[in-house]
Amino acid sequence: MNFIDQLKEKQQLVASRLDQALPAAEVPPDRIHQAMRHSMNAGGKRLRPILVLSGHELFPSFHDPLPAAVAIECIHTYSLIHDDLPAMDDSELRRGQPACHKAFDEATAILAGDAFQPLAFEILARCYGHVPKVAVDLIEILARTAGSEKLVGGQMQDLLSEGDPPQEETLSYIHANKTAAMIEASLCLGFRLGRMGEDDGKLELIGQAGHFLGLAFQAVDDLLDVTRTSEELGKDAAHDRESGKVTWISLYGEEKARELALEQTEKARQILLQTGGDNAFLLELVSHMLERES
Ligand code: GRG
Numbered sequence: 001m002n003f004i005d006q007l008k009e010k011q012q013l014v015a016s017r018l019d020q021a022l023p024a025a026e027v028p029p030d031r032i033h034q035a036m037r038h039s040m041n042a043g044g045k046r047l048r049p050i051l052v053l054s055g056h057e058l059f060p061s062f063h064d065p066l067p068a069a070v071a072i073e074c075i076h077t078y079s080l081i082h083d084d085l086p087a088m089d090d091s092e093l094r095r096g097q098p099a100c101h102k103a104f105d106e107a108t109a110i111l112a113g114d115a116f117q118p119l120a121f122e123i124l125a126r127c128y129g130h131v132p133k134v135a136v137d138l139i140e141i142l143a144r145t146a147g148s149e150k151l152v153g154g155q156m157q158d159l160l161s162e163g164d165p166p167q168e169e170t171l172s173y174i175h176a177n178k179t180a181a182m183i184e185a186s187l188c189l190g191f192r193l194g195r196m197g198e199d200d201g202k203l204e205l206i207g208q209a210g211h212f213l214g215l216a217f218q219a220v221d222d223l224l225d226v227t228r229t230s231e232e233l234g235k236d237a238a239h240d241r242e243s244g245k246v247t248w249i250s251l252y253g254e255e256k257a258r259e260l261a262l263e264q265t266e267k268a269r270q271i272l273l274q275t276g277g278d279n280a281f282l283l284e285l286v287s288h289m290l291e292r293e294s
Contacts, residue, residue: 003284007050014049017066018073021123035104035112039081040073042095043234047217047289048072048186054285055190055206058277063193067127068138071120072186075146078116079155079182081109088159089243096234117146128193137192145185154178163244166251174246179221180214187213194277202275209271216264217289219257222247224294226254233294265290 001009018040023033049069056065084091084099085106091099101109121139128135145151154177161170187210191203222240226249230237240247248257269286272279 042097051186059195074120081113150181183214184210212268219261
């Protein structure tokens with residue numbers, strides 16, 4: 001099977017498990033479940049879940065990686081819902097649909113985001129609880145990544161820095177934590193479910209690859225923000241510039257941001273070549289992420 005067919009197959013697997021994992025739209029109070037399903041089903045590339053599957057494929061085990069893939073997408077979707085709120089980025093469009101607070105209302109969007117967080121950890125506990133050490137490790141990786149020194153910290157710093165003159169150190173902190181941490185965690189969750197029992201430093205290396213991949217992903221995101229329309233992206237374009245955000249573009253310009261994306265991708269690739277395992281799909285995914293158009 002070629003890469004694109006494999007990617008589609010993985011996306012379908014993830015979609016079907018996500019559908020099973022979310023409470024049905026009719027479960028009371030139906031408004032919250034409709035709002036959760038609105039944001040989850042609006043689209044999305046499912047990059048983080050696919051990275052979980054790819055991380056697991058490196059040194060596969062009998063543990064099913066799909067619940068971990070679903071769990072990270074729950075955290076990601078919560079972060080998008082909250083990021084779009086008027087108190088944060090105040091965006092109207094997400095995944096080609098009205099943002100959750102536009103399709104419903106602000107209070108419902110806050111609650112839908114809130115509800116995704118315990119759901120992620122419930123899934124990890126329920127699906128891996130029969131192997132407690134695995135469950136605890138996965139919960140720890142995801143909780144730390146979503147917390148105030150990673151995802152939430154990156155978002156806090158991003159909001160604090162709006163309108164400030166661009167500074168490299170601040171930008172690196174924001175991107176490492178707001179974006180790259182979740183990409184890093186995706187690969188680590190998958191790898192941990194694999195043969196990590198006899199970890200020989202590979203988990204750390206995989207994390208580093210995820211970090212570089214995440215920085216490349218953000219550089220591409222910054223470039224898309226200035227080169228594509230809202231329709232093409234399915235989210236508000238030119239948003240970074242309009243809200244006075246520090247980005248790779250405001251700091252270095254487009255040309256340098258492109259070089260940076262290439263450089264970081266290459267660093268990730270080199271590490272993945274070194275860690276070995278069945279990395280064929282993952283290496284293609286890494287290149288695909290650089291060429292993405294939304
Ligand atoms: C609210 C705690 C909290 C955090 C919000 C996700 C986020 C952090 C902010 C969104 C804005 C942004 C540019 C974040 C960088 C990461 C990023 C590019 C997210 C979008 O990820 P994609 O492109 O989205 O994978 P899809 O919709 O495809 O899942």
